[in-house]
Amino acid sequence: MTTARTASARRRIAAGVPAAATGAALALALAACGSGGDSSTGAPSPTDPSQVSGTITVLTNRTDQVQDGTLDGYAKRFNQIYPHVTVKFQGLTDYEGDVKIRMNSSDYGDVLSIPNSVPLKQYPVFFAALGPAADLSKTYDFTDHATVNGQVYGIANIGTANGFVYNKAVWKRAGVTDWPATPQQFLDDLQAIRAKTGATPYYTNYHDGWPLTNWGNALGSPSCDPAANDKLADTDRPWAAGQDLNTTDTLLYDIVHDKLSEADPNTTNWENSKNLLATGKTATMWLGSWAVAQMRAAAQTAGASPDDIGFMPFPTQRDGHFCTVVRPDYQYAVNVHSPNKAAARAWLDWYITKSGDAQAALSISSVKGTPLPSDLTPYQQAGVKFIQLTDDKTAQVDQIDKASEIGLNAQDYPQRIVDVARGAAAGDLTSVLDDLNAKWAKAKGTVG
Amino acid sequence: MTSRWFTPWLYLLVPLALLVTFTYLPVVDMVSYSFTDWDGLSPVSDFVGLGNYVDLLTRPELFQVFAVSLCYLVGSAVQIVAALYFATVLSFHTRFRNLFKGILFFPYLINGVAVGFVFLYFFQPGGTLDTVLHWFGLGPRLWLGNPDLVNWSLAGVSVWRFMGLNMVLFIGAIQSIPPDLYEASDLDGASRWQRFRHIIAPGIRPIIGLSAILAISGSLSVFEIPFIMTGGANNSETFVIQTVKLAFTFDKTGLASAAAVVLLLIVLAVTWAQRRLFPEEAA
Numbered sequence: 001m002t003t004a005r006t007a008s009a010r011r012r013i014a015a016g017v018p019a020a021a022t023g024a025a026l027a028l029a030l031a032a033c034g035s036g037g038d039s040s041t042g043a044p045s046p047t048d049p050s051q052v053s054g055t056i057t058v059l060t061n062r063t064d065q066v067q068d069g070t071l072d073g074y075a076k077r078f079n080q081i082y083p084h085v086t087v088k089f090q091g092l093t094d095y096e097g098d099v100k101i102r103m104n105s106s107d108y109g110d111v112l113s114i115p116n117s118v119p120l121k122q123y124p125v126f127f128a129a130l131g132p133a134a135d136l137s138k139t140y141d142f143t144d145h146a147t148v149n150g151q152v153y154g155i156a157n158i159g160t161a162n163g164f165v166y167n168k169a170v171w172k173r174a175g176v177t178d179w180p181a182t183p184q185q186f187l188d189d190l191q192a193i194r195a196k197t198g199a200t201p202y203y204t205n206y207h208d209g210w211p212l213t214n215w216g217n218a219l220g221s222p223s224c225d226p227a228a229n230d231k232l233a234d235t236d237r238p239w240a241a242g243q244d245l246n247t248t249d250t251l252l253y254d255i256v257h258d259k260l261s262e263a264d265p266n267t268t269n270w271e272n273s274k275n276l277l278a279t280g281k282t283a284t285m286w287l288g289s290w291a292v293a294q295m296r297a298a299a300q301t302a303g304a305s306p307d308d309i310g311f312m313p314f315p316t317q318r319d320g321h322f323c324t325v326v327r328p329d330y331q332y333a334v335n336v337h338s339p340n341k342a343a344a345r346a347w348l349d350w351y352i353t354k355s356g357d358a359q360a361a362l363s364i365s366s367v368k369g370t371p372l373p374s375d376l377t378p379y380q381q382a383g384v385k386f387i388q389l390t391d392d393k394t395a396q397v398d399q400i401d402k403a404s405e406i407g408l409n410a411q412d413y414p415q416r417i418v419d420v421a422r423g424a425a426a427g428d429l430t431s432v433l434d435d436l437n438a439k440w441a442k443a444k445g446t447v448g
Numbered sequence: 449m450t451s452r453w454f455t456p457w458l459y460l461l462v463p464l465a466l467l468v469t470f471t472y473l474p475v476v477d478m479v480s481y482s483f484t485d486w487d488g489l490s491p492v493s494d495f496v497g498l499g500n501y502v503d504l505l506t507r508p509e510l511f512q513v514f515a516v517s518l519c520y521l522v523g524s525a526v527q528i529v530a531a532l533y534f535a536t537v538l539s540f541h542t543r544f545r546n547l548f549k550g551i552l553f554f555p556y557l558i559n560g561v562a563v564g565f566v567f568l569y570f571f572q573p574g575g576t577l578d579t580v581l582h583w584f585g586l587g588p589r590l591w592l593g594n595p596d597l598v599n600w601s602l603a604g605v606s607v608w609r610f611m612g613l614n615m616v617l618f619i620g621a622i623q624s625i626p627p628d629l630y631e632a633s634d635l636d637g638a639s640r641w642q643r644f645r646h647i648i649a650p651g652i653r654p655i656i657g658l659s660a661i662l663a664i665s666g667s668l669s670v671f672e673i674p675f676i677m678t679g680g681a682n683n684s685e686t687f688v689i690q691t692v693k694l695a696f697t698f699d700k701t702g703l704a705s706a707a708a709v710v711l712l713l714i715v716l717a718v719t720w721a722q723r724r725l726f727p728e729e730a731a
Contacts, residue, residue: 097696103489117699122490207568209679266592266682267572402698410697415681424595424682 054340113330154331206265209411404443523603524663535618564676
């Protein structure tokens with residue numbers, strides 16, 4: 001492990017040398033360390049498809065698309081333009097865990113989605129620069145989420161809007177037709193659902209954990225502030241009254257505390273939760289817009305109506321309109337050790353701009369100017385404001401978050417709020433929020 | 449006859465290579481990480497001396513999770529007693545005894561992940577356990593949802609899974625006791641309990657001692673079953689789960705390595721204390 005890491009550091013010295021001019025250096029590097037590697041650290045878009053060749057491996061978390069042949073279909077279409085490139089796919093079930101460990105070597109595919117656990121400031125160590133932010137940001141959204149020193153290291157394929165996926169039929173039976181505009185209204189509506197329909201008003205997905213972590217993504221919705229994340233770097237009390245995290249965590253606490261969620265959170269099951277929502281046994285879940293297509297598919301399978309699945313924004317309004325934060329999904333990058341960077345970049349560009357994968361999944365394409373998918377039409381009609389968070393201080397916020405062991409996007413954080421709310425752990429809402437504030441302030445002091 | 453000194457080493461070559469590669473080298477690596485602030489990913493890390501150990505030992509809340517281990521320790525005691533009982537019964541002529549041995553040993557052969565998932569359904573509200581208890585007029589409980597109950601439920605799964613292994617170890621030891629001792633005790637009119645108390649128990653004492661050591665170190669380092677079934681949520685977090693979270697959720701691989709080293713030292717200390725308090729008779 002140690003040798004692999006020093007080798008990667010050694011190869012980094014050749015930074016900035018254009019790929020085409022390094023034939024001799026490459027041969028030397030091959031002889032010197034006995035492993036392949038294009039010694040340049042940039043991967044600009046190739047201009048002539050007929051000149052691009054090589055075999056590339058694409059790491060993906062979409063094992064479903066590997067198995068059902070979707071990705072092979074994309075590769076075939078890709079080969080019509082790039083005939084000399086062979087694309088292979090590796091689907092990984094535990095994508096985050098496996099890739100993070102493989103990144104200690106140089107063998108982590110040619111194209112990969114950047115694992116969430118890689119801190120922004122380390123992107124240049126692992127990924128090839130794709131181009132200056134000033135250029136790429138004209139074509140793609142979310143580039144500043146992966147920009148270090150003016151260079152972009154990853155491009156997202158899709159963005160995700162946040163909201164509550166809900167079963168319209170159940171909400172209607174409870175007498176609610178308008179989206180609630182305040183947290184209190186939302187809670188009243190859930191009460192009505194419990195009283196009038198017998199459905200479980202809200203489902204936490206506590207046990208699987210990762211769906212619950214989406215509560216961290218509510219940041220920015222109540223304040224409608226694109227700088228909501230950056231501001232965390234400058235405050236000692238992100239959970240003070242009136243702050244976004246206070247508003248969102250209080251809503252989660254109240255839902256569970258008022259017994260509006262499932263009876264035993266410890267035995268929830270994500271796959272089953274889709275069926276529960278589709279058939280109206282549960283009414284609401286806080287998720288990303290990507291979930292709508294999956295819930296509709298579940299409704300189809302269960303013989304219920306896919307049209308019953310709706311999506312509503314976080315129940316707060318600013319200046320008379322709802323706000324939803326659009327966040328990038330996985331960002332695709334080129335391995336800095338890849339010997340076929342041109343082919344890798346060609347695939348990355350083609351996949352994001354030409355494959356049509358984003359449209360097929362009813363997702364928000366990161367390519368600027370693409371119309372919003374149909375499942376977000378109600379958002380547009382209701383005048384929901386779509387905001388993108390700025391990433392000027394993401395690196396610092398990450399650092400404080402890790403140092404404090406809070407984990408804004410880890411499952412322990414919302415799980416603790418659920419535990420306290422249902423009386424399974426000591427304390428109350430105030431003590432939990434105070435404790436979070438104290439941890440944040442302490443970590444901010446040490447990180448500086 | 450000249451014995452070639454290297455013959456035994458030839459046979460040992462492969463297992464030793466595997467042992468060194470997969471046990472000792474990682475331990476050496478882990479100890480070296482524990483003196484750095486490595487985040488598990490970065491190609492560079494700084495040497496921080498004993499910083500991680502100081503950090504660890506000045507945060508007593510990190511050691512509170514050992515309270516959870518007490519549940520597993522009680523479970524282990526139950527497990528050893530049950531294993532002794534079944535081993536004694538099945539060592540003598542019992543009808544279908546091979547079938548029973550198989551049934552009792554079987555859980556140990558099942559993959560831990562599968563065990564976790566099976567028991568998630570078993571403990572669900574309205575699941576198998578609640579249904580069975582309902583026949584006896586007992587009300588449903590949140591076996592995993594109740595923070596006072598969850599560790600007992602998980603310890604129960606652990607007993608179910610590992611009891612068979614203890615039993616097989618005990619059966620093996622019991623079979624090495626010379627049968628004429630039993631015949632002599634029969635002639636003297638010994639009861640079954642007296643036979644267990646005065647022949648079997650002393651005869652398999654080293655194995656019981658070994659089981660006790662494994663039980664205690666196992667209770668301190670429980671991981672698999674709670675990690676799969678609850679992920680450490682709801683008051684079921686063990687020291688190892690906490691360590692894994694430090695390393696992989698919060699990128700504090702250095703601190704987590706130090707925690708692992710401390711756990712190793714605690715286990716060694718407990719084992720040493722146990723050997724001092726209950727010394728084995730020289731065979």
